[in-house]
Amino acid sequence: MSYLAHTADDRRRMLERLDVADVSDLFADVPESVRLGRPLRLPPGLSEAALVRRMASLAEANRGTDRLVCFLGGGATDRFIPALVREVVGRAEFLTAYTPYQAEISQGTLQAIWEFQSMMAELTGMDVAQASMYDGASAVAEAALLAASATGRSRVVALRSVDPQSRAVLRTYAAGRGLEVVEVGDRGDGRADLDALAAAVDDATCAVIVADPNFFGVIEAAPEVAEVAHRHGALCVAQVDPVALAVLTPPGEWGADVAVGEGQPLGIPLAYGGPYLGFFAVREALVRRLPGRLAGATYDARGERGFALTFQTREQHIRRERATSNICTNQALLALAASVYLASLGPQGLREAAERSLALAHAAARRIAALPGYRLANEAPFFDEFAVRAPVPAERVQATLLRHGLLGGSDLGEDYPERRGELLFAVTEARTEEEVDRLVAALEEAGA
Amino acid sequence: MKTIFEKSVPGRRAVWFEPAREAAPADAVPEGRRRRTPPRLPELAEVDILRHYVAMSQRNYSIASGPYPLGSCTMKYNPVVNEAVAALPGFASLHPRQPAATVQGALRLMVELEAALCEITGMDAFTLQPAAGAQGELTGMLIVRAYHRARGEGGQRTQVLVPDSAHGTNPATAAMAGFEVVAVPSDRRGNVDVAALRARASERTAGLMLTNPNTLGVFDDGIEEIAAIVHEAGGLVYYDGANLNPILGVARPGDMGFDLVHLNLHKTFSTPHGGGGPGAGPVGVKDFLRPYLPGPRPVRLAAREGQEEYGLEPPSESSIGRVRSFYGNFLVLVRAYAYILAQGGEGLRRVAEDAVLAANYLAHELGPDYPLAYDRRPMHEFVVSTAALKRETGVRALDLAKGMCDEGVHPPTVYFPLTVEEAMMVEPTETEAVENLDRLAAAFRRVAEIARTDPERLRTAPHRTPAARLDEARATRHPDLRYRPGLSLPERDPQAAPAGAAAPPA
Structure with missing residues (x-):
């Protein structure tokens, strides 16, 4: 055509x-x-x-989560998406607009960005959030670059429990800027090894990167990690799960200087990995070092409040090789989706989603751990993802689950050789007790 | 209008969830880590959320409202069928960690898209991972760096040549990849100044970043010589695919001497811009750079029992590493593939022809107040300078642009490229009917006329838009970047004259 x-x-x-x-x-x-x-x-x-x-x-040559029950996590989460999200995001007036450089005819997009910034700042407990990054992984990498320029130092310390893909992207970006990346392991129970961390962080360290919950689903010793970072004048970069923040103390409260994360859980389809949404929030003092776009409120010539892109002198189209980042196109439409999601749920709905996830995940974990030959890989508190050791190889478990129409148990050994055979499961509010029953039964069969 | 926070009423709600039958153990969240103060998210009834966003959407100009001749942005029509196919559950509901056997269609789509992009650009392999053009550029520059390192010249080749007319992302990217940026001036025809390039190319040159047609909208006919100069110096030649639209099926970067390219799929292959994204910025390379590509990459495996099988190939040892999680902005790839299938090879060439025809026609119709910055036949876009009109009337390109908003069309890009005084960069795209081009031309001519008869009206424009001219300086001086109860700006400026006093001129 x-x-x-x-x-x-x-x-x-x-x-x-x-x-x-x-x-x-x-x-x-x-x-x-x-x-x-x-x-x-x-x-x-x-x-x-x-x-x-x-x-x-x-x-049709694919079988997605519309036909299979999803217990996969690890950087992409199957959460319920209210119908309102697609309704709003599908509106051509939002969908087919360009970046709002002509503010007077882009007030819809600009106000939506400003409201997104407000919601993410609230959720993370930080002072200011920007308009979006490509994904959670590039947000981590850009946070390290920000820390390097803010401190004038070039050593990044990342906990190995941070999402492996985010660490991979961090290494790629760090190579460009000539930053050294050092990784620190866990205590074996999934929580940060604070002694090893304290030994790794020095006065040349610009950032300590911690995920909360971390890639194993474990609720981290995050406040302690921030303390170690600050002791040496490094910034603490927190990668957080936005839905978990309904029940966990937010990074702004426990001492993070930069809070980033993957916004996909906020009403964005799984879509085989993208488009997703990186969010990026900082303390006040770091605002002028933010990468990417930022909308601010101001007045128009009639004295009515309106919104415009601001602090553009940070950006590539003005500052060229001295810009804070090269980012131009971002994930604006996904930021709109996240805003509509958060508005639809409100503080109560988000809390309910988080509590239901927490409860279903804990019920599932308890029952799986009670199956013959199975045990939880980490004796540490978790949110809605957890790792399991099975009595049989991971592939066999995965194949059995798939036969029963269930997706689940990504093998941690792909990224952590010492954890080969550990299976990572996510149980969100989108699951039901009946689906958890099916998971437990299929695991029992696989282990027999 | 009010923000969503100002419409919030404690206790109102829309979406809710049943509690789990069995509550989580009391100590599931460690003591001291339980959030005590809930985030102040808005609380509204569902209908009021819908109305809020619908009201905001009505304060936006979009392609669905009218023509959008933003130079360098390629704001063509976004086929609605692409939205329908991208929403198919077989694409939208796939978890990126699903086993390959359950995502054969998705992998096949990516493999076929890669093949199509190779054919269109004359490259040998692509990574689909980069999430946007700028991330594609970074991927490309890191490949350039890895290539020189592998040859033992990493320490020596520290400079990237960038034309002075280039997009800001080019120098910003080169810097992010650890290179020093060396600007190359343009010559009198708007081409790369070959003598200047020759003087700057050296054993320190890692590469050259170039768009062709360039940001002045002209095709650099010295491209073969340019590529040869950089190659002779030992550098690589990088193609910024921002302006691929007018050469689809006509000429290919791979045949012009480029070693690697990025494409802006959302521009050329039409994914709606979404108010700023998402996009996709795949990077294509010639064979000798293949080992440096990020991975994993979707590939066709050997056919099994007559059935094609697809999988994910891990990156090679020499790969620059990941630039994005998973496999890129998959649903943007779906749209691009649907676009290519719909157009076919001949249709893509037609796109190029009509894009160039439209730009030439519009440039011709604008009249004497909008002279071309370079007196050459434009390709898909053109740059005019309104410096003469400014000298005569005092009206700036920015004011003309704001005036065009009052004419009911979107203005062109202004003040880019930076090398042209009072620049306006116009790209009508191939999807605008001739009546729309005439309407745009009329709007341009009309604001030039107003510049002479009533310049004040333009200096204070726009007057008929959802918002009047915004005080951007104030936004910088008094940053108000989020809602804070009692602290954020009130809806009306208490200092301003009463509403209606500054009524728009008739």
């Missing part, structure tokens, strides 16, 4: 107006030697009906 508007007659009239004989004359500056000179080897275009058939057949 074609999304073009011109008829043959339109094209002819436009060319006449330009006094040009053929459209190919408009390409005269493209040297003959670099022209393709043949049609692209791509199949002929499809009608809308044929396109939908083709895409539907690709979609």
Whole structure:
């Protein structure tokens, strides 16, 4: 199908107006030697009906969480998404607008960003949140860059219990800026080894990165980690789960200087990994070092409150090679989704979602640990994800679950060789007691 | 209008959840780690949340409202069928950690998209991981760095050449990748100044970042010589795909001497911009750079029992590492693939032709107040300078742009590229019918006329928009970046004249 508007007659009239004989004359500056000179080897275009058939057949070759019950976590969480979220995000006025550089005709987007900033600052207990990053992983990496420029130091200490993909992206970004990344393990129970941490952090350290809950689902000794960081004048960067923050003390209260995280749990579909949403919040003193966009309230010429992008001198389109980051396009529409999600749930709904997750996950963990041959991998408090040691290899457990229509148990050994065979499960508020029963029964069968 | 916080009433609510039948143990959350003060999120009835967002959406201009000729942004029509296919549960509900056997369609889609992008650009392999153009640039520059390191020249090749007309992301990216940025001036025709490039290319050159057509909207016909100069110096040539739209099916970066490219799928292959994102910025490379790509990458495995099978290939030892979690902005990839399938090879070439035709036509229709900054045939976009009009009337490009908002269309990009005085950068795209182009041209001509007859009206424009001109300086001087009860700005400025006093001129 074609999304073009011109008829043959339109094209002819436009060319006449330009006094040009053929459209190919408009390409005269493209040297003959670099022209393709043949049609692209791509199949002929499809009608809308044929396109939908083709895409539907690709979609049907997948079996997603609409057909399987999801107990997978590890950086992407299957949570309930209220219908209102898609309703609002699908509105063409939000969907098809550009970055709000012309503030007077972009007030909808700008106010939505400002409200998102407000909600994320509230949730994290930080002073200021910006308008979004690509994902939780790049937010961690950019937080390290911020810490390096704020402290003038170049050593990053990350707990190994931080999401492995975030640490991988951190290493990639750190290599560019010439930062050294040091990793510190856990005590074997999933919680930070504070002695090892204290030994690793020194006066050249710009940031200590901690996840709460961490990749094993464990509620970290986060306040103690922040203390170690501050003792040496380093910033504490916290990667947090936004839904867990309904029941856990937020990073702003326990001493983090930068709070980042993956916003996908806030009303964003799993979508095979993206688009997701990175959030990024800081203490007041770090505002001018923030990467990315920031909306501020101001007045218009009529004296009415409005919103505009602000502190743009931090950004690449003004500051070029001295910008705080190269980020330009961000995840604005996903930030809108997160705002609608948080507004729909409100403080009570978010609390209910978190409490229900906590309760279902603990019930599941207790019952799994009671199965013959199974035990919990970590004797530490957790939120809604937990790791399990099974009596049989991980692949066998996963295959049995899949046969029963269940997705679950990613193998921690992929990223932590010493934890090979440990299976990570997530149980969110989207699950039911009946589904937990099915999980427990399937695990029992797999272990037999 | 009020913010959602100002509409909040304690106790109001919309979505709720049943409690679990069995409560969590009392000590599930350790003592001292339980949140005592709930976040002050808004509390509204569902209908009022819906109305709040609908009211906000009505204060936005969008492609669904009218033409959007923002230069360098490629604001083409976003086919609604793409939204429908991206929402299919078979795509939208996939967990990224699912076993490969359950996501064969998704993997196949990515493999086929990669093949299509290779054909379109003349590259040999792509990573689909980067989440946006700027992240693609970073990926590309880190590949450049890794390549030189592998050859033992990492310490020596510290400079990246960037034309002075380049997007801000180029120098910002080069700096993030640890390079020193060396600016290359443009010549009188808007091309890279070849002599200046020759003088700057050296054994310290890691690479050159270039858009072609460039940000002035002209095709740099010296491209082969430019690439040769950089290659002879031992550097790599990087293609910023921001302006791929007008050369689809016409010419390919891979045939112009570029070693690696990033694409802005959301621009050229039409994912709605969403008020600022998401996008996707895949990076394509020639074969010799393949080992440096981030991973894992979706691949076609050997066919099993006549059935194609797809999997994820881990990155090579030389990979620069991950740039994003999982596999990138998958649903943007879905839309791009749907767009390519819908257009087909011939359709993509038509896109290029109509995009260039539209820009040439519009440039022609703007009239004498909008002279081209470089007197050359533009490609898909063009840059005019309103410096003469400013000297005559005192009206700046910014004021003209604000005036265009009152004409009911979106203004072009202003003050970019930085090398052109009072720049306006105009990109109508291929999807606007000729009547819309005429409407845009009329709006341009009308504001030029107002600049002469009533310049004050433009200096205070816009007047008919949801908000009047915003005091951006105040936003910087008195940062108000979040809602704080009792502290945030009130809805009306207490210092301002009573409402209605500054009524818009008729």
